[in-house]
Amino acid sequence: MPDVILRKTIASYEEIFHEGGPAPETPQRRAAVLAIIKNPFAGRYEADIQGFMEDLKPLGLQMAQKLLDILGGPENIEGYGKGSLVGEGGELEHGALWHAPGGYAMRQLLGNANAIVPSSKKVGGVGARLDVPITHINASYVRSHFDSMEVGSNDAPRGDELAFALVMSTGPRIHSRSGGLEAWDIKGEDGLR
Structure with missing residues (x-):
């Protein structure tokens, strides 16, 4: 498979004190x-692309570790998500190659994450933005942790690039009061409840 050619990384951090309450x-x-990496499949149809997921695993681990460093370690993480922006020369399926390397990297470093990592992807031009969904790391039905974080770059993705995102959060939405399964009621049996 082709090499992973990294152009740059971007880290973004938010601290939310209130939402009006x-x-x-x-x-x-x-x-x-x-x-932001070069898309090795841009500009053409390639039937066999799955092998590139293996090549992306080290990048996923580096990105997940950077998030843990920013947020103070795995013991602080309650939510996560991932996403892909595909430059115009690529196809949506190229963004789907991030599912395993991105999701498994976070789950591996967190050690106790049972829930599937939610994701979003789209094809977009330079400056495109993506809302990355966030759910609880151990139970996808914990409504207080349904969230999203917008990601993007003013100069990416170029036509022959992919922009892969990982997101983590330390807790529920501020002022969460929409009911449903609460984090303290998680059974941890199936990654859902």
């Missing part, structure tokens, strides 16, 4: 890391 004791923190 009272400030909580601890602010919610969330961070994203975006990697």
Whole structure:
């Protein structure tokens, strides 16, 4: 498979103190890391692309570790998500190659994550933005942790590039009060509840 050619990474950090209501004791923190790489399949149809997922695994681990460093370690993480922006010379399936390397990297470094890592992807031009969904790391049905974080870059993805994103958060939405399964009621049996 082709080499992973990294042009740049971007890290983004948010600290949310309130959304109009009272400030909580601890602010919610969330961070994203975006990697801009050359799309080795841009401009042509390639039937066999799955092998590139294996090549992306080290990049996924580097990005997940950077998120853990930003947010203070795995013990602080309660939510996660991933996403892909595909430059105009590529196809949506090229973005899908991020599912395993991105998701498994976070789950491996967190050690106790049972829920599937939610994702989004789209084809877009330079400056495109992507909302990356976030759910609880151990139970996808925990409504308080349904969130998203916008990612993007002013100069990416170029037509022959891919922009891969990983996102983590430290807790529920500030002022969450929409009911449903609560984090303290997680059974941890199936990654859903």
